[in-house]
Amino acid sequence: MTSTLKGITLKGSAELVAEFFSFGINSILYQRGIYPPETFTRITHYDMSLQLTTDPKLKNYLTNVVSQLKEWLFECTVQKLVLVITCLETSEVLERWQFDIECDKSAKESREKSIKTIQDEIRSVIRQITATITFLPLLETPCAFDLLVYTDKDLLVPDKWEESGPNIINQSEEVRLRSFTTSIHKVNSMVAYKRTDSV
């Protein structure tokens, strides 16, 4: 999605952030083994190789969420995106990948920031996500994931979406990861996981 214009508009920024989320979520699912690795194919993006799922149901779900997220990013009404990993047997939350989104609402014209810089930042974030897997505890039980979106209270809830709880882990360790900014949207990433000695 490299635009030939130098400036970043609100729409372009929303698209970049949504694209990052799509690839980021795919790589997290691959790395944590939520879905079997044979259902992923390798593709090249941001000058690095990433894994993308081929499961049609999962693809459909992700496109639905990401397209709605793009709208909300354009309207600057979304505050956070959270990927929650729950254990199926005990129904308790094991991991929580949280992405805070800060939107500069005063951006009416396009801002000057090169796409290359943004892509470098995104690449470093995804690399860091991959690196954090080394110290996260193993997920031994079968798990499922869910995507939560923190939005403004007065937003109209579209159909097919419903309110849910924050799914917070009790007794969690948090690690703050890198952030990247498109000069209109700033995305901070962090991961929270359940402490292993308390499991």
Next chain:
Amino acid sequence: MDLDDDTSVLSTLKSFNSFISLPEHPQRPSDHSATGSGILHNQYKRSMELLEAAEKVQSKNRYLQLDQEKKRMEMSHKRARFELERAVSDNARDLEHEVDRNQDLVGRIKKLEGRETDAAKNLCEQVEASRALRKNLDGLNKKIDERDSRLNTANQTISSMKDEIRELKQQMQNKDSTISAQTLENQELQEQLDLQRRKYQEVSQLCQSLQAAESSCSEHVIKIKELERRLAFQEEDIAIVKTVKLEVARLPDLEKELKRLRDDNAFLRESRENCSLLKEEVEGLRRKLERMEKTKEELVNMELEKERLAEKLKAWENLGQSTGLNIRKPDDLSREVIQIQQREIALKEQNYSLNSRVRSVERSQAELRAELSQQRSRTMEEQKKREAQDALVRRLQKRILLLTKERDGMRAILESYDSELAPTEYSPQLSKRLREAEDILQKTQNHNAEMETQLTKAQEETGTLKLQLHTVEMELERLKKQQASVADSSSLTTKEEVGILRQKIEDLEAERQRLEEQNNILEMRLERHNLQGDYDPVKTRVLHLKMNPTSVAKQQRQQEVDALREEVTHLRELVRSLQDGGALVHSQDESSLHGSSLGLSLPPSKEVLDLRKQMESSELRNQRLKEVFQRKIQEFRTVCYVLTGYQIDITTENQYRLASVYAEHMDDSLLFKKGSSGSMQLMETEFSKTLGEMVALHLHHQKSIPAFLSAVTLDLFSRQTTL
């Protein structure tokens, strides 16, 4: 008429031509003689007259032509009229004809209409009749149908009755057969009874022999028990030997395992050491990581400080430009600062000295002011005295003037009186006047004195008032001085206030620091909560898709669990059913499977189901076949009965009972037995005893059973018909 007209026309033409030709002759000769113009004129006149005549003739001709035409036209008109009248008359006649015809046609139409109405009425009547007929037809049809149905029902009842009759006949036959079978059975049982009795006798004999044998048996049994005990011991020994053999056989395996375990142990020990080393390394790396992180933080802080310092430096460097001094290095700055400080010190010294001077000056000023005030008061008093004295002096001078005036006046009077004295004796008058004048003088003097006293009072009052004014002014000045002095003293009080304010500032600063620390702690906590995912419910809302993978996975899990539970219950029921079935089997067989628990192994359900299906299908098939066979057998038997005249029943194995259609009694029957060689033999019955001749003839001589049977039937038939 035309000829007349033509002739008139011709005659006029002739006359005209003659008229024209006449003047031509006289014209020629007249031309030569008469004068030109008169002749011409006459000629002209004549030509004109001729022309007119010609025109008249022409018009007459025309008129005549027109008349002729008119007459012709009239003729033609008349003819036309005639013709038209004829045509009219013809038309009138035709019209009349037509009218007549019309009337005829109208009459016909009316008749036809009448006929039509009649026909319509007939039609209606016929339609109604047809409807009535149809109704009758329908009624009749219904009746016919009813009758048909009744017939059908009757037929059906007839057929059912026939069937019932047939069935009853068949039942009767079956019963007969069963009765015969049972009688045969009875005979057989009796035979068996005899056999049993014989057996009982034998058995009693055997019992006796048995008892003898039992005693021997008991002895044998004891021997057998001893042998069994020995066998048991030997079996135990065998078992022990087997176990020992097994253990011995296991020895090499154990040795191998031992070796392997030792190797594993050694390896694990090594790996443990490696593990410990790795753990130490990991710890070392972690510490390094921590240190690195700290150094990173420090780096970041340092960078921030560096930036700040750089900014400061820039500010410092810009100072030179901003202040306008000649500063390029910090030495210059320090020099400048020192210079400024020195200047400051000098100024301060100056200040202090000036202050001390000022204070001394102020003191002297105060003293001088006090002296000034005193001097002023004194001067004021003296001024007043002076003024008072001036006023006195003025008064005295005025008095003096008045007195001098009075003296002068008195002198003048006296002089006058002196001048006037001589003439008269007015000494008493003079004395009176003198006295009056003195009185008046005294009064005036008193009045003057009073006035003067009043004046002096007024002057004293003004003097006192002026004094008061002056004193008040002095007091004002004194107050102003006091205020100045008070201002000095108030500076002291402000110093106290400053001290209080400074203490307040310090307290506030301490509180601020405390609040800052609290703020930091709260921010940390908020950050922590934010990391954990907390949110403010007033401002934010958490949304997710209804069809998300977690819920889908949970549903699937739930479904799997439910399916598994159902399967488990189903299997438990199966097991229970099989256990019960197995228990029934056990109780029936009384086999040695009591000791073992469920000796049955559950076959897989698919096979069971398949087998059951096969079984059911085969059972169905069997049933159907049985039915078919029964039917066929029944048919065949009935056909045989009908055609041959004998009902053939199988009583026991290889015994056949034949009953004839024309049998006189129900019990009359022939018994045939199938021998081992396959040949049929007639058995003795009561009925066969009556047929001895036929038996001898057909069976013994002719050796033909069909002939015999047919002879029997013929004989019975003959008997039947005759009877």
